[in-house]
Amino acid sequence: MRVSALMLPTLREVPAEAEVISHKLLVRAGMIRKSAAGIYSYLPLGWRVMQKIAAIIREEMDRAGGQELLLPIVQPAELWLESGRWNVYGAELFRLKDRHQRDFCLGPTHEEIITDLVRREVSSYKQLPLLLYQIQSKFRDERRPRFGLMRGREFMMKDLYSFDRDEEGLKRSYQKMYDAYVNVFTRCGLTFRPVEADSGAIGGSATHEFMVLANSGEAEIVYCEECNYAANVERAKNMLAEKETEEFQSLELLYTPDVHTIEQLVDFVNLPAERLLKTLFYDADGKIICAVVRGDREVNEIKLQNLLGCLELKLASDDAIEQLTGSTPGFVGPIGLQGVSVYVDEEVVSVVNGVAGANKVDHHYLNVNYGRDFSATDIVDIRVVRAGDLCPRCGATLNSARGIEVGQIFQLGTKYSKALGANFVDEKGQEQPIVMGCYGIGVGRTMAAAVEQNHDEKGIIWPLAIAPFEVVVVPVSSKEEIQMELANKVYQELKQAGVDVVLDDRDERAGVKFSDADLIGYPYRITIGKKTVSEHTVDLKHRATGEEETISLDNVVEHVIRLVK
Ligand code: ATP
Ligand code: MG
Numbered sequence: 001m002r003v004s005a006l007m008l009p010t011l012r013e014v015p016a017e018a019e020v021i022s023h024k025l026l027v028r029a030g031m032i033r034k035s036a037a038g039i040y041s042y043l044p045l046g047w048r049v050m051q052k053i054a055a056i057i058r059e060e061m062d063r064a065g066g067q068e069l070l071l072p073i074v075q076p077a078e079l080w081l082e083s084g085r086w087n088v089y090g091a092e093l094f095r096l097k098d099r100h101q102r103d104f105c106l107g108p109t110h111e112e113i114i115t116d117l118v119r120r121e122v123s124s125y126k127q128l129p130l131l132l133y134q135i136q137s138k139f140r141d142e143r144r145p146r147f148g149l150m151r152g153r154e155f156m157m158k159d160l161y162s163f164d165r166d167e168e169g170l171k172r173s174y175q176k177m178y179d180a181y182v183n184v185f186t187r188c189g190l191t192f193r194p195v196e197a198d199s200g201a202i203g204g205s206a207t208h209e210f211m212v213l214a215n216s217g218e219a220e221i222v223y224c225e226e227c228n229y230a231a232n233v234e235r236a237k238n239m240l241a242e243k244e245t246e247e248f249q250s251l252e253l254l255y256t257p258d259v260h261t262i263e264q265l266v267d268f269v270n271l272p273a274e275r276l277l278k279t280l281f282y283d284a285d286g287k288i289i290c291a292v293v294r295g296d297r298e299v300n301e302i303k304l305q306n307l308l309g310c311l312e313l314k315l316a317s318d319d320a321i322e323q324l325t326g327s328t329p330g331f332v333g334p335i336g337l338q339g340v341s342v343y344v345d346e347e348v349v350s351v352v353n354g355v356a357g358a359n360k361v362d363h364h365y366l367n368v369n370y371g372r373d374f375s376a377t378d379i380v381d382i383r384v385v386r387a388g389d390l391c392p393r394c395g396a397t398l399n400s401a402r403g404i405e406v407g408q409i410f411q412l413g414t415k416y417s418k419a420l421g422a423n424f425v426d427e428k429g430q431e432q433p434i435v436m437g438c439y440g441i442g443v444g445r446t447m448a449a450a451v452e453q454n455h456d457e458k459g460i461i462w463p464l465a466i467a468p469f470e471v472v473v474v475p476v477s478s479k480e481e482i483q484m485e486l487a488n489k490v491y492q493e494l495k496q497a498g499v500d501v502v503l504d505d506r507d508e509r510a511g512v513k514f515s516d517a518d519l520i521g522y523p524y525r526i527t528i529g530k531k532t533v534s535e536h537t538v539d540l541k542h543r544a545t546g547e548e549e550t551i552s553l554d555n556v557v558e559h560v561i562r563l564v565k
Pocket of ligand 1: 155406
């Protein structure tokens with residue numbers, strides 16, 4: 001390709017609305033343009049990156065036994081009513097009506113469509129297992145579309161669905177996908193971690209998220225360097241510290257005027273936050289419940305919601321709290337509560353002579369002890385784990401990092417096959433529900449994550465495997481005929497050798513071409529200048545390291561081929 005003929009509108013200015021670096025750089029490098037919130041066009045160079053990522057995904061899916069197909073984007077409401085998701089998916093589902101007023105949606109994911117296909121085409125165990133996938137636009141009317149390609153409303157996803165005879169088969173398919181995902185993200189040149197994740201409403205079954213490590217990531221993960229345990233904080237556990245052995249002191253009511261927060265209480269009683277009890281009330285689908293964690297902890301609302309199995313969980317209103325406790329939120333505690341389920345975090349059980357609200361305005365209790373002074377409906381794990389906690393597997397200290405979720409794999413089991421009646425007849429002639437898994441990768445989010453992880457103040461530093469072009473050949477002065485001729489020769493030879501190369505033949509100052517090359521992030525830049533003509537040498541710049549080598553013109557093609565292949 002010749003840059004003069006490319007649609008490559010690079011920008012000097014940073015787009016005002018872009019908050020994260022990948023959004024800024026992808027727009028500035030002329031790779032994407034916005035049409036509406038969360039809806040983008042991919043320009044030729046951006047689309048090349050998308051296609052390269054997609055090609056890697058395809059190879060790995062095929063290698064794992066996947067078969068590519070293409071499912072419709074427009075999906076009839078009937079299937080979503082059958083699975084039960086039409087009414088629970090909520091505002092994220094793009095819904096539409098056809099001219100006959102029939103309901104449809106734009107696919108945010110394809111469990112319904114593919115399960116419908118498979119229930120009609122598969123009837124015998126002999127047809128299983130099956131791994132079917134597609135790479136296609138998905139539609140989700142996200143509440144907060146942002147960060148460019150990171151959280152769009154229309155975005156590219158690879159989604160694969162596995163169909164097996166039994167749980168063991170599912171585990172095998174899951175492992176194949178896990179391995180394939182490791183290959184995909186490794187080949188894309190990313191630093192990532194598979195982490196245990198929350199399975200949410202589907203419940204129980206195993207699921208992993210693949211996190212690209214980056215400070216701009218929306219997710220927080222904890223991990224252990226000793227044993228490789230890694231989990232999304234939504235789901236992370238920790239090992240309990242040893243129980244204190246102090247003797248119980250007698251309960252004491254303390255006057256604590258205007259002490260509303262944990263911080264104020266720490267100062268007032270002069271005890272560490274670990275000795276305090278934090279008591280919160282939630283409204284779970286209309287029912288009020290109480291949750292107690294240690295004062296230095298946050299309640300993990302995802303764990304709590306999974307535990308309660310409710311659809312909606314929010315903090316209870318002050319009115320509801322007052323009605324139940326006779327006090328205001330700053331002074332509530334677990335002692336003497338009646339007519340409400342109390343979920344006590346495991347760590348609270350170990351607190352000896354703690355401090356808790358007294359359910360009386362301006363008062364707390366001192367020397368509160370679980371068992372003696374209050375009890376629990378259930379002792380549970382509802383705390384947010386953080387760096388410094390002990391690894392649940394080996395007891396070493398956990399670290400934390402931020403991550404971008406680029407993929408997630410999921411053991412679905414028979415949720416959809418049972419709802420839609422996707423059965424097969426086994427070897428004994430018995431009808432069984434097909435056991436399913438689903439596996440997604442965000443192609444655009446992977447591209448954005450690659451930029452988050454690989455850039456400097458000048459622009460993008462593409463990992464070689466997903467760079468829009470591997471090499472740019474830059475004649476310093478396009479007006480100098482000999483320079484252009486030599487540049488063209490190098491370009492042609494590289495192209496013939498199968499290298500992805502562009503020739504920056506624009507009539508621009510060298511500085512403009514160099515800064516564009518840095519912004520766009522080609523891994524290698526070959527500069528043809530005066531010295532090429534006089535001394536027969538070229539400069540080869542490595543974008544990632546900034547290293548510049550001077551190489552003889554005769555060797556450069558061979559040298560670059562070796563670097564690229
Ligand atoms: P998130 O929690 O970030 O909203 P999700 O868990 O809902 O994502 P999945 O349903 O697991 O997403 O989708 C599979 C993959 O699709 C994700 O791992 C992510 O890479 C990508 N993806 C999901 N939502 C978006 C989006 N709005 N924009 C871009 N990519 C997305
Ligand atoms: Mg996910």
